[in-house]
Amino acid sequence: MDIVFRAALMYLTVLILLRLTTQRIMRSATPLDMVVIFFFGGIAVPPILGDDRSITGAILALCTIAGLHTALSHLKRVWPVVGMVTEGNPVVIYANGTWDDEKMRRRRVDARDVMAEMRQQGITNLEDVQSAIIEHTGAITVVPKQRHTHP
């Protein structure tokens, strides 16, 4: 029983801390972000299992985390606020030549992150960008300006 509670507590703790720390882990494998995942993984597991090295204990802990994850995934469809808390909302950080420094500071994203995403889409000049959005997944979407072709 205690394993279920410990696994649930550590899952929610890591989820909240990851949400507060960085959202870009799966999108940008920079050392700054990856170091968080290594340390969180290493620190979160021992308190769940303690001295317990049994297969049953490990399965119970894994099932608890899988169950919580599935439950939260369903809950965010029913109550969007769950999704907003656990994943966040899309935020526009660049539009029509203007950077939103306040939002960038809050999301801890700088212009280089946007430039990198821009180059991956084959856009080489910031003047060709209409807007840049940080998605709730942590991805940066770069929307190119519409080109009006004259016949």
Place this chain on the structure above:
Amino acid sequence: MISSAQATETQIEANTGFETQWSRAETALQGLIGLIIAAGLLGAFGNGWLSASTKAFAHEPLSVTYQHLLRANAPTDLIVDVTRALHSEKLQIDVGSDLLDHASIGATQPSAVSVDATPRGVTYTFNLGLEKQGSITFKLSPRKVGPVAAKLTVRGDQIDLPLFVYP
């Protein structure tokens, strides 16, 4: 339902037959995960309501509190409580060999005065002091998986503690 042809003109390797079967399997496995969590919360895998047991000796003022569902390589406590003052300061507890075959007793709290091997197992002798009362904790580390017919004997009064050790 939107078919892949309606959704996009891009050629994709859709396999609706597999997706339907996988969806059913996924639902069943999610249900199984829910059952495992519920069973874990109830203590079906140890450390909970379904697992906790207390048994009293028939003729001695002693009771044993233990988990009858254990996990291999997961330490657990077996506690012998002296509910009424004994006649002697010394308390001898014989631990049956079947328990010792399946689990090791790493330590006792308080420490035993002596530990002697006998043909039927091991005899632990404790000094209860002038109060002739107290509580003795055996720190068990189950090793072998399967049912265990654990036996404790105090002054000829034997108590059976059926256990089961999960992997």
